[in-house]
Amino acid sequence: MKNLSSAREKILEAAKAAFSEKGFDGVSMEEIAQRAGVRKALIYYYFPSxxxxxxxxxxxxxxxxxxxxxxxxxxxxxxxxxxxxxxxxxxxxxxxxxxxxxxxxxxxxxxxxxxxxxxxxxxxxxxxxxxxxxxxxxxxxxxxxxxxxxxxxxxxxxxxxxxxxxxxxxxxxxxxxxxxxxxxxxxxxxxx
CATH class of the missing domain: 1.10.357.10 (Tetracycline Repressor, domain 2)
Incomplete structure (x- = not known):
């Protein structure tokens, strides 16, 4: 369970950095996944959109x-x-x-x-x-x-x-x- 919560935090940190640099419209879920070092499907596990x-x-x-x-x-x-x-x-x-x-x-x-x-x-x-x-x-x-x-x-x-x-x-x-x-x-x- 700890790995899942740390993955969620990695996703949030990557998203925060990406949104701060490029804004909401300038960022894709794929980019956030790459920054977080996770698969895009894992992002959708935590966040449906x-x-x-x-x-x-x-x-x-x-x-x-x-x-x-x-x-x-x-x-x-x-x-x-x-x-x-x-x-x-x-x-x-x-x-x-x-x-x-x-x-x-x-x-x-x-x-x-x-x-x-x-x-x-x-x-x-x-x-x-x-x-x-x-x-x-x-x-x-x-x-x-x-x-x-x-x-x-x-x-x-x-x-x-x-x-x-x-x-x-x-x-x-x-x-x-x-x-x-x-x-x-x-x-x-x-x-x-």
Missing amino acids: KEVLFEEVWNRALEELENHIFREVEGESYYVRKIKMFLRAYIDFVTSRKVLSKVIEKERASVMDESGEGDVWKRLKRRYDAFLNRVAQLIEEGKKSELINPELDSQTTARLITEALVATASSGSAVQSIESFILSGLMGKTES
């Missing part, structure tokens, strides 16, 4: 992202410190876990596309929406504390922050500027 395999990779990537960034802010009661910790943890995730970040970055637009076909794509979108809702809750917390501009739409702000952090975190020198820019936009000024 490429969509289901991608769903597992996507869910794991988001779970790891959430654990990384929200674990950082748990227990912090001072909101300004909390939002700074959140931003830094998000940037740290994007810069230190590049493969997972690229999976999310490459496929976010496809997942968020309302015309996504099939139940798997709807579940992928619901999962990403759940993540965005957690970020929006953090924004709402700041609004309730009267530290965040009350006119900001929390959902839109959450989406903008996550997209900006992923898009710009590859430039290490800009990290401090990004954080200051986001804080300034949220609070109307830069907090130190």
Whole structure:
């Protein structure tokens, strides 16, 4: 039984790497099998379709992202410190876990596309929406504390922050500027 579970993990690791490099549409099950060193039939034993395999990779990537960034802010009661910790943890995730970040970055637009076909794509979108809702809750917390501009739409702000952090975190020198820019936009000024 251990060999089967390690084969499943090899498949997931190979799929994660392939999806991060080429995106969902650019990868075949045959390529994933070659990368994992298994027969394609074994992939289908665990995952009945490429969509289901991608769903597992996507869910794991988001779970790891959430654990990384929200674990950082748990227990912090001072909101300004909390939002700074959140931003830094998000940037740290994007810069230190590049493969997972690229999976999310490459496929976010496809997942968020309302015309996504099939139940798997709807579940992928619901999962990403759940993540965005957690970020929006953090924004709402700041609004309730009267530290965040009350006119900001929390959902839109959450989406903008996550997209900006992923898009710009590859430039290490800009990290401090990004954080200051986001804080300034949220609070109307830069907090130190």
